[in-house]
Amino acid sequence: xxxxxxxxxxxxxxxxxxxxxxxxxxxxxxxxxxxxxxxxxxxxxxxxxxxxxxxxxxxxxxxxxxxxxxxxxxxxxxxxxxxxxxxxxxxxxxxxxxxxxxxxxxxxxxxxxxx
Amino acid sequence: xxxxxxxxxxxxxxxxxxxxxxxxxxxxxxxxxxxxxxxxxxxxxxxxxxxxxxxxxxxxxxxxxxxxxxxxxxxxxxxxxxxxxxxxxxxxxxxxxxxxxxxxxxxxxxxxxxxxxxxxxxxxxxxxxxxxxxxxxxxxxxxxxxxxxxxxxxxxxxxxxxxxxxxxxxxxxxxxxxxxxxxxxxxxxxxxxxxxxxxxxxxxxxxxxxxxxxxxxxxxxxxxxxxxxxxxxxxxxxxxxxxxxxxxxxxxxxxxxxxxxxxxxxxxxxxxxxxxxxxxxxxxxxxxxxxxxxxxxxxxxxxxxxxxxxxxxxxxxxxxxxxxxxxxxxxxxxxxxxxxxxxxxxxxxxxxxxxxxxxxxxxxxxxxxxxxxxxxxxxxxxxxxxxxxxxxxxxxxxxxxxxxxxxxxxxxxxxxxxxxxxxxxxxxxxxxxxxxxxxxxxxxxxxxxxxxxxxxxxxxxxxxxxxxxxxxxxxxxxxxxxxxxxxxxxxxxxxxxxxxx
Numbered sequence: 001x002x003x004x005x006x007x008x009x010x011x012x013x014x015x016x017x018x019x020x021x022x023x024x025x026x027x028x029x030x031x032x033x034x035x036x037x038x039x040x041x042x043x044x045x046x047x048x049x050x051x052x053x054x055x056x057x058x059x060x061x062x063x064x065x066x067x068x069x070x071x072x073x074x075x076x077x078x079x080x081x082x083x084x085x086x087x088x089x090x091x092x093x094x095x096x097x098x099x100x101x102x103x104x105x106x107x108x109x110x111x112x113x114x115x
Numbered sequence: 116x117x118x119x120x121x122x123x124x125x126x127x128x129x130x131x132x133x134x135x136x137x138x139x140x141x142x143x144x145x146x147x148x149x150x151x152x153x154x155x156x157x158x159x160x161x162x163x164x165x166x167x168x169x170x171x172x173x174x175x176x177x178x179x180x181x182x183x184x185x186x187x188x189x190x191x192x193x194x195x196x197x198x199x200x201x202x203x204x205x206x207x208x209x210x211x212x213x214x215x216x217x218x219x220x221x222x223x224x225x226x227x228x229x230x231x232x233x234x235x236x237x238x239x240x241x242x243x244x245x246x247x248x249x250x251x252x253x254x255x256x257x258x259x260x261x262x263x264x265x266x267x268x269x270x271x272x273x274x275x276x277x278x279x280x281x282x283x284x285x286x287x288x289x290x291x292x293x294x295x296x297x298x299x300x301x302x303x304x305x306x307x308x309x310x311x312x313x314x315x316x317x318x319x320x321x322x323x324x325x326x327x328x329x330x331x332x333x334x335x336x337x338x339x340x341x342x343x344x345x346x347x348x349x350x351x352x353x354x355x356x357x358x359x360x361x362x363x364x365x366x367x368x369x370x371x372x373x374x375x376x377x378x379x380x381x382x383x384x385x386x387x388x389x390x391x392x393x394x395x396x397x398x399x400x401x402x403x404x405x406x407x408x409x410x411x412x413x414x415x416x417x418x419x420x421x422x423x424x425x426x427x428x429x430x431x432x433x434x435x436x437x438x439x440x441x442x443x444x445x446x447x448x449x450x451x452x453x454x455x456x457x458x459x460x461x462x463x464x465x466x467x468x469x470x471x472x473x474x475x476x477x478x479x480x481x482x483x484x485x486x487x488x489x490x491x492x493x494x495x496x497x498x499x500x501x502x503x504x505x506x507x508x509x510x511x512x513x514x515x516x517x518x519x520x521x522x523x524x525x526x527x528x529x530x531x532x533x534x535x536x537x538x539x540x541x542x543x544x545x546x547x548x549x550x551x552x553x554x555x556x557x558x559x560x561x562x563x564x565x566x567x568x569x570x571x572x573x574x575x576x577x578x579x580x581x582x583x584x585x586x587x588x589x590x591x592x593x594x595x596x597x598x599x600x601x602x603x604x605x606x607x608x609x610x611x612x613x614x615x616x
Contacts, residue, residue: 020283025275032282039286043293073296076245080289083252087285090256091278094263098271110272113346 012038047073127233148225156201186242191598206573213569231257273347280343284333291326305612324379335367349412353460361453391431398424438599440509447502454577471543492537502584
């Protein structure tokens with residue numbers, strides 16, 4: 001299972017980077033989104049995939065019953081997904097305003113601020 | 116729970132929320148913003164004094180014991196940075212009152228600035244590497260909106276570059292944090308410092324170090340990852356540029372210092388040598404980029420890059436004196452750079468342009484402003500007795516002690532080039548005869564006096580601070596030295612966070 005996920009993550013990184021290298025802003029933002037998902041999956045996979053129980057402390061016990069899955073990577077991904085959504089929502093609005101103001105979605109024509 | 120550690124985050128948060136409640140009342144927002152920034156500064160100074168007297172502070176949020184819960188920790192470096200954040204927040208708050216237009220104010224400029232300050236303070240105070248990521252995102256989202264606020268064409272173009280590069284850096288940072296957790300099984304930085312020395316896979320740890328170097332390197336704008344900075348920093352209004360220039364890249368530098376003094380110290384021969392190389396190249400490219408520019412804000416933007424090189428140089432040399440130099444440089448640079456941008460804004464207020472070719476004769480028109488420009492400009496270049504001289508002196512001396520002559524020569528040559536480009540601004544904007552005024556330019560130069568004098572309040576205060584740091588270099592340097600001592604001996608940091616076991 002780890003091998004499959006490793007290949008998927010690699011594919012997502014490649015796809016994200018490829019999209020970011022295109023000239024259209026829409027593809028740039030899609031690329032950023034995919035890159036974010038690749039990072040999330042990476043965190044998930046690195047947190048070890050084990051066929052074990054959810055880490056729930058039963059009544060009366062002080063520790064969860066062994067063996068239990070590590071909940072921390074999932075908490076990290078949850079946070080990262082929420083942040084990612086927020087940032088992507090902002091990026092989409094920025095894209096729309098930039099398209100309206102500049103009048104093009106071609107990144108090669110947005111270089112008046114480059115030095 | 117130690118209130119001093121929580122308040123620098125809570126005060127900006129509370130101020131931002133209160134300001135949002137008064138969305139339609141711009142006067143109330145201004146008052147709240149000023150009060151919030153002042154309170155933040157006061158608490159930050161209290162924190163610094165307390166850390167100086169009682170050593171490193173740590174507090175566990177929600178009372179979970181250290182490696183499991185979220186830790187807030189302040190050593191001297193964090194405390195100094197929080198004080199600087201409060202100081203810049205306050206200076207820019209005063210400046211904004213006189214320079215930000217009503218349209219931006221009514222779109223939530225002040226709450227955003229407070230959220231930015233919250234993110235910055237959080238990043239300085241957190242003791243948990245994943246929380247560092249979260250705070251980075253908080254300050255980034257606020258800064259994204261601040262860059263784009265106003266919606267002018269150059270702003271939006273700059274914002275796209277700024278947003279893209281920062282998101283790439285965040286994705287890299289997140290991946291690095293994930294792998295780090297897989298390798299060491301913890302995210303608490305003090306615990307990581309212990310666990311990483313036990314990991315017997317040096318190749319993997321080195322790969323992680325490089326991932327962090329790239330992720331923070333983008334945020335700190337080091338060579339060769341700095342191109343987004345000069346493409347975006349000069350586009351928003353000056354008050355925003357100034358706080359970005361002063362604080363945001365320095366958060367990246369802070370993260371680099373934290374990670375490469377606490378976590379990745381296994382193979383300093385390789386990592387810190389690499390950082391040294393990056394430092395040299397950053398200095399050179401930044402200053403050469405500045406030499407090619409003819410616009411005040413762009414020149415200053417490139418100089419941010421060049422100055423980052425000096426800070427990284429101290430980290431790379433990794434001796435007590437060098438790290439003290441880095442801390443001193445951070446203090447000096449944040450104040451001076453913000454000040455230079457603010458002076459640039461005052462110039463624009465008088466003449467309606469940033470282009471050196473369209474300026475001139477300002478020395479005659481506003482001799483006070485000319486002096487106020489000269490102080491931070493000379494300090495940036497490292498002319499004694501201003502603060503920049505002592506910062507560079509410490510770094511050069513540390514370089515000589517470590518026998519890294521090449522970097523010392525680079526640093527000195529870059530200082531010379533810095534003088535050159537500061538003098539370019541001075542000569543073109545202040546010294547040179549004014550071109551005959553055309554009919555169109557007349558309107559721009561008739562500035563109303565009240566807001567102009569208001570702009571000069573923070574500029575003067577920061578200039579005085581630069582001189583004071585220069586004249587009282589000894590106590591300030593003692594502070595930097597102690598901060599460096601804490602960085603080089605992380606035992607106290609680890610013990611304070613994890614308890615005495």
